[in-house]
Amino acid sequence: MSRAEIVVDLAAIRGNAHRLREHAGTPLMAVVKADGYGHGLVESARAAREGGAAWLGVATIDEALALRAAGDEGRVLCWLTVPADDLAPVVAAGIDVSAYTLAELDQVADAVLRAGRPARLQIKVDTGLSRGGATPDTWAAVMRAARQGETEGRWRVTGVWSHLSSSDEVDDPANDEQEKVFRDALAVADRAGLRPDVRHLANSAAAIHRPSSRFDLVRCGISLYGVDPAPGVRADVWDGLGLTAAMTVRADLALVKQVEAGAAVSYGRRWTAPAPTVLGLVPIGYADGLSRVASNRAEVWVAGERRPVRGTICMDQVVVDLGAPGVGTKPEAGADVLVFGPGTRGEPTAQDWAEAGDTIAYEVVTRVGGRMVRRHVDSERDPATTPEPSDDPIADPIVDQGRGR
CATH class of the missing domain: 2.40.37.10 (Lyase, Ornithine Decarboxylase; Chain A, domain 1)
Incomplete structure (x- = not known):
């Protein structure tokens, strides 16, 4: 046992994944970016998979490739890239990549040529967070270009998605507005001829508190690790989930x-x-x-x-x-x-x-x-x-097991 350490209970992550999936009633994407929210990327991913997570979500290319290097062969979405990134390795590894702009579609097309296989592509749309995502004035052009690339065999569009700004404030009218805008974006995609595998909007708080936002997939990050994404809001719902901080x-x-x-x-x-x-x-x-x-x-x-x-x-x-x-x-x-x-x-x-x-x-x-x-x-x-607390108020050891990174 070290002088100072972070102890992560993988059983908690595994159980939380199972409970979140059952509560949402849809497939679960376990978000393991940022080194599994500080819990360990690979270890958290494995525990989440054991708990039934159909997808893993990460921000960066390095995170996605680390999962593949560790032996994960399931569906993984990577969503944060920059123009200098080499997308060929993630395309070659069968990792879903996100695009927001025509320039990013060109970047994916170049990666496809070098990887020698079609990409799995997801289109992210901006519905009001004003962060990453295609803005409404570009939706039609991006969706048409995505469909054109699909017909030419460059990629398959596997998803259309967005992110909520205020899901931790469950009564904020911005949630209704963003959900409406997301449905508008899906209609644009449909008119362009796109038939994605998954449409997803809900993050942790929405997956727990907002059934209408769940669509085909929910993305759970902080709740996967047993931390309330909306503390003080509808505590009866959170308590009823029975999640455990890991x-x-x-x-x-x-x-x-x-x-x-x-x-x-x-x-x-x-x-x-x-x-x-x-x-x-x-x-x-x-x-x-x-x-x-x-x-x-x-x-x-x-x-x-x-x-x-x-x-x-x-x-x-x-x-x-x-x-x-x-x-x-x-x-x-x-x-x-x-x-x-x-x-x-x-x-x-x-x-x-x-x-x-x-x-x-x-x-x-x-x-x-x-x-x-x-x-x-x-x-x-x-x-x-993980023993029960000792009767001795001075000594309450946590017995060592294998060490993570």
Whole structure:
């Protein structure tokens, strides 16, 4: 067990994929971009496939090719490329690529010539996010060109898709508007003669809360890892899904020390002990992905209790308050610290850290890492890797299994 590590339970990802697919009632694309949202690209993909994911979704070419190199032979969609990218390897690997413009269609056509096989092509349309995607004034030209390339044998158009801007705000009228615009885009594609395998719009929040947006496929990213994409919204629906957060961040307590009343803690002296206080030193900091904004606001779990962060979060270290001397059992150096986890033991969650850092849980789980080791366990297939909390409030080990990247 390392001094500081990210522990990922693959059983949670596998179970979450199954539950999301059953809830949506449509095929599932498990989004594993950004190194599986910080959970490990290849390991998360395998667990999601085991949970029934028919598709995998990634942003970059490198991510897509890494999945193929790891042995995944299923359907994979890659959606973020730049003009300098060489698309021939992804075409050759049978990976679906996205295009938004006529120039990108030309780029795919060039890749097809060099790969020696037709491409799998998906057209992304902009329905109101104003990010990637063909704008409405170009839909007809892009769809006609896509159909022309299909008739010439350059590619097969396998999908038409878009992305919602406000699905985490389920009552926002922008959701209705984007869904209407998406249906308009599908009509343009149909008039051009395109018959895609899948039409997809719903991301995690829409897959959970908006049945009308599910079409032929739902794309689930953050929810796959057990993190609520719309915290505080229709909690009964989220709770009813029974998803489990897959990531726990833990560390060994590096030091326990007592300071006297009036002692200032950490850079900027932003917290001063009002009375004699026992402090603990956690050996991770903003270089490992913790938010400095969460200084004096976040909590960690030590010796059976939530303990507040005191003072400024440093590059390598966090100071936490272990309480008054002589009150309760105090942990010693080496004790287990849960920075965040599923919350089942009472520990803070990624959402708690998001609120402390004025951000979203997506950022918390994808940013954490730095010098920490990632370790994958499977609580379903090897329960010994994730034991129940110990009766001893000081010791609650997470037993080591194979290490991830």
